[in-house]
Amino acid sequence: MFAPSPADLPVAVIGAGPTGLAAAAHLTERGLRPLVLEAGAAAGATVREWAHVRLFSTWGEIVDPAAEKLLAPTGWSRPDAAAYPSGQDWVERYLQPLADTLGKRVRYGARVTGVSRAGRDLIVDADRETQPFVVHVQHSDGREERILAAAVIDASGTWTTPSPAGGSGLPALGEQAAHDRIAYRVPDLTDPAVRARYTGKRIAVIGSGASAFTALASLADLARSQDGAGTKAVWILRRGISGSTFGGGEADQLPARGALGLAAKTAVDDGHADAVTGFRTEAVERDTDGRVILVAEDGRRLQAVDEVIVLTGFRPDLSFLSEVRLRLDERLQAPVELAPLIDPNQHSCGTVYPHGHRELAHPDSGVYLVGMKSYGRAPTFLAMTGYEQVRSVVAALAGDTDAADRVELVLPETGVCGGAGLFDTPDTAGADAGGCCAAPAPQLIQLTPASAGSATTAGGCCDA
Structure with a gap:
């Protein structure tokens, strides 16, 4: 099949959450073309599901610098850097305005169901690295679409795949049958119906x-x-x-x-x-x-x-990445170079040093798992870590290796996240x-x- 030059293709970003939108901002700043594919109906769809919960990070720690530059000309006013927002604040005062500024570069109701190399399934080696990526999308109106992309940045997170109650990692016997009595999210006790339930x-x-x-x-x-x-x-x-x-x-x-x-x-x-x-x-x-x-x-x-x-944690959905070559740690389901740095048996947030494109690379060059999804089953993650990841990844995609390798983040110490x-x-x-x-x-x-x-x-x- 005809393969356009990567320079003519967008970089597909999966997910319009904090990390995905930050990736789009960095791509825009670098002169690259992002295409953000969001399964939900609005930006920050996952954050909206825990809108009632307050973050333990301040505004100063959850606004990406490139995103702020993109927002500044629109008249956007950055909230008090020392204040602690709720999830709803984060969506309304930052994520949705950022997505609105990106405009048509963000598509809603676009669920990614598969990623592969054009004309190459998982086992084919021939000319693999010269082929663009093919992103399969299921739209909310029922349409299907295949999009060619120069690279894929998967920032879809782990929210949709909570871990079960079973101590073995599998659902406990009878867990699914008791679904009417089981919740997998922090309840919103400000909601009268939820409050009455508990x-x-x-x-x-x-x-x-x-x-x-x-x-x-x-x-x-x-x-x-x-x-x-x-x-x-x-x-x-x-x-x-x-x-x-x-x-x-x-x-x-x-x-x-x-x-x-x-x-x-x-x-x-x-x-x-x-x-x-x-x-x-x-x-x-x-x-x-x-x-x-x-x-x-x-x-x-x-x-x-x-x-x-x-509330036993989350795990990544890797089902739609089955046709790309990933190298994942067998325990954490995180990139193998990153896994030793985030192993919760050894590290807290304060002992995980900032990392970027090299730790996030896979055998199929040009595909990256970023944000919470990059941590696989490890729980220790901060938004600012995801922002540093996409800054480095986008610099690498732009050919700026010096910037991609440079560390531009200092994480707070003590405790875990x-x-x-x-x-x-x-x-x-x-x-x-x-x-x-x-x-x-x-x-x-x-x-x-x-x-x-x-x-x-x-x-x-x-x-x-």
């Missing part, structure tokens, strides 16, 4: 990261409210609790991130949540009233709960679970301030 209920929260902290803190607030009597959380952890479980606390250089861990600790200390440690869910059963009974791999059965909130902050309080937000935790003997415990805060924060991270 008020006065016994709720299991499975997970140990920032999202779990947020859920625990918000459920504790509900329990303290006038209409929240009887609300009780049961916090399910696959491993144990140490002094570092709640993150960096007051020592965290992202104060709002540290505050979230402390808020979760307070929820436990005040008796609004009981912690069950060493519990790896094997099955989800129902009692005669339809309530949920969680069963562990060791056979333990917990008291029935009314609702379950599963992932998720977002509390619902309403501008100055509070989160930390993922920190510390290298060995699984202790399973136990039901009520934490005291002394036992929860007696150890110093270790580097590394514990999964839920």
